[in-house]
Each structure stands twice: as C-alpha cells, then as structure tokens.
Amino acid sequence: MSDAVTKRAELHPSISDAERADYAQLVRASAAGDREAMERLLMRAQEVAYRFSLLVCGHPQDAEDVMQEALLKTYRYVSRIKEPDAFRTWLYTTVQNACRMKRRRHVGEPSHLTSIEQGANDGDRDAGPVDIEGHARPADQLVMDAWVSDRLQRALKALPPSQRMIVVLREMEGLSTREVASVVGISEANVKTRLHRARVTLRQALEGV
Amino acid sequence: MSADVNTECGDMLTRISSYLDGDLDAAGCQAIERHCAACARCAGFVAGLRETIGLCREAGSAPLPDAVRQRARASIQRLLTGEVL
Numbered sequence: 001m002s003d004a005v006t007k008r009a010e011l012h013p014s015i016s017d018a019e020r021a022d023y024a025q026l027v028r029a030s031a032a033g034d035r036e037a038m039e040r041l042l043m044r045a046q047e048v049a050y051r052f053s054l055l056v057c058g059h060p061q062d063a064e065d066v067m068q069e070a071l072l073k074t075y076r077y078v079s080r081i082k083e084p085d086a087f088r089t090w091l092y093t094t095v096q097n098a099c100r101m102k103r104r105r106h107v108g109e110p111s112h113l114t115s116i117e118q119g120a121n122d123g124d125r126d127a128g129p130v131d132i133e134g135h136a137r138p139a140d141q142l143v144m145d146a147w148v149s150d151r152l153q154r155a156l157k158a159l160p161p162s163q164r165m166i167v168v169l170r171e172m173e174g175l176s177t178r179e180v181a182s183v184v185g186i187s188e189a190n191v192k193t194r195l196h197r198a199r200v201t202l203r204q205a206l207e208g209v
Numbered sequence: 210m211s212a213d214v215n216t217e218c219g220d221m222l223t224r225i226s227s228y229l230d231g232d233l234d235a236a237g238c239q240a241i242e243r244h245c246a247a248c249a250r251c252a253g254f255v256a257g258l259r260e261t262i263g264l265c266r267e268a269g270s271a272p273l274p275d276a277v278r279q280r281a282r283a284s285i286q287r288l289l290t291g292e293v294l
Contacts (some may be wrong), residue, residue, distance in 0.1 A: 067281060082284070174269065
C-alpha cells in the first residue's frame with residue numbers, strides 16, 4: 001500500500017483545539033492584567049491580520065493598516081470578552097471585516113476587487129481571482145516572496161477568492177471546519193465542498209508551475 | 210470492468226478530502242486504501258493532495274518577515290505605553 005495513503009491522519013493533527021485553548025488562555029491572562037500575555041496576544045492578532053491581508057485579499061498595501069486595526073480592536077476587546085474560547089473566531093471575523101472596509105475606502109475601486117465579499121455567501125462562479133502581483137508594491141512583493149514560495153503564490157492566484165479564503169483559514173491558519181464556517185458565514189458542509197474543490201484546483205495549479 | 214473502475218475512481222475522488230482530514234470511518238478509509246492499492250492514478254492523486262495540503266500548512270507556520278515583526282512590536286509598545294498610534 002502506498003505510503004502516501006497510509007499517512008492520511010498526519011496531515012491534520014488536531015491543532016485547532018490546542019490553538020483555541022492557547023488563545024483563550026492568553027485572553028484570560030491579558031484581561032487579568034498580564035502584560036506579557038497581552039503582548040503575545042497582540043502580536044498574534046497582527047500576524048493573523050498580515051497573513052490574511054496578503055493571502056486572501058491580495059492587497060499587500062493594505063496589510064499594515066489592517067494590522068493596526070486588529071491591534072486596536074483586540075486591545076479594546078480583550079477586557080470585555082465573555083467567551084475566551086470564541087476569541088479566535090472573533091479575531092478572524094474582525095480581520096476579514098477590516099479588509100473589507102479597507103477596500104471600500106479605496107476611491108474608484110473596481111467592483112471585481114472586492115473579492116472578500118464575494119467569498120461570503122455566493123458560489124464560486126463569479127469570483128475571479130484577484131491579481132495579487134498586480135497590486136503589490138515592489139517592497140511588498142519582496143516580503144511576500146520571502147515568506148510564501150513563488151510556486152504556492154501562483155497556485156493560490158488560481159483559486160476563486162471564496163475558495164482561497166477557506167484554504168487560508170483551514171490549511172494555513174489551522175481553523176476547524178466549524179470555525180471556518182462561522183467566520184465565512186456558510187455551512188460546514190459548504191466549507192468542506194469548497195475546500196475539496198480548492199485543493200484539487202491548487203494541485204492542478206502546482207503541477208502546472 | 211472499465212466502467213466499474215471509473216465509477217470507483219469517481220466515488221473515491223468525492224471522498225478524498227474527507228479521508229485526508231480523518232473524517233471517514235474505518236470502513237470508508239479501508240475502502241479508499243484498497244482502491245489506491247490497485248489504482249496507481251488515484252494513489253498518485255492522494256499523494257498530490259497530501260503534498261498540496263502540506264505546502265499550505267508549511268506556509269501557514271512560517272514566521273513573518275523580521276521587518277514586519279519589528280513594526281508590529283513597535284506598534285504594540287506604543288499602544289501599551291499610551292502613545293497615539
């Protein structure tokens with residue numbers, strides 16, 4: 001039997017529960033006044049914002065603004081949070097909304113670039129890929145190149161935005177199917193369907209580059 | 210025979226992500242593994258998706274560039290010391 005087949009369970013170790021618990025612990029400690037915990041939590045919030053901006057929204061020039069938004073909202077939210085276990089879902093939803101609002105503020109923004117909104121509730125039929133490279137300043141692109149392989153960047157560009165968001169949340173950020181469904185606003189079954197399609201498309205794109 | 214094999218391959222393709230995510234029960238997993246043992250094309254497809262998922266996970270766990278992290282840390286310090294961002 002193929003070794004590739006027998007290792008199925010190793011791909012997705014159950015990191016989601018551990019990550020969620022880790023975030024919850026940081027939230028509790030931060031709310032209790034632990035400065036070190038707060039710094040770690042705020043750093044994570046900014047990391048999430050940066051990755052999401054670049055990989056899902058495809059607008060590197062917005063990434064640092066979205067980081068600031070995530071930083072401020074997390075700082076303000078921590079002391080009021082009632083369900084620390086739900087923090088991670090809140091954070092990704094907040095970052096997604098920050099990206100969306102950032103796009104809306106751009107004067108003369110072509111409607112096809114509001115990709116993240118297309119990802120929430122529609123199918124994949126109208127969601128053309130965002131040209132990540134085309135909107136990146138050279139410095140941003142250098143950062144992107146150093147961080148994500150050129151091969152994977154090209155493959156991600158082949159995905160409709162709605163599928164790209166699910167790949168990033170599920171595969172790269174390690175959210176559970178339920179968490180992805182909550183952030184994106186679709187059913188778990190729909191998440192699984194889109195994820196499968198995205199994996200197949202990504203595979204084909206990777207084989208073609 | 211060929212039609213049966215194609216049907217089996219098609220069924221396999223629809224369930225492969227569930228299989229890779231560990232969402233299938235033991236019987237479902239064994240059915241896929243039996244099929245892949247006899248079908249090189251599907252076994253290759255599984256291996257390809259595994260590599261794809263692995264690449265994504267690798268990128269997700271990569272640290273952010275140092276320059277970005279430094280700016281993020283500076284923003285945190287300004288926030289925690291009460292400076293205006």
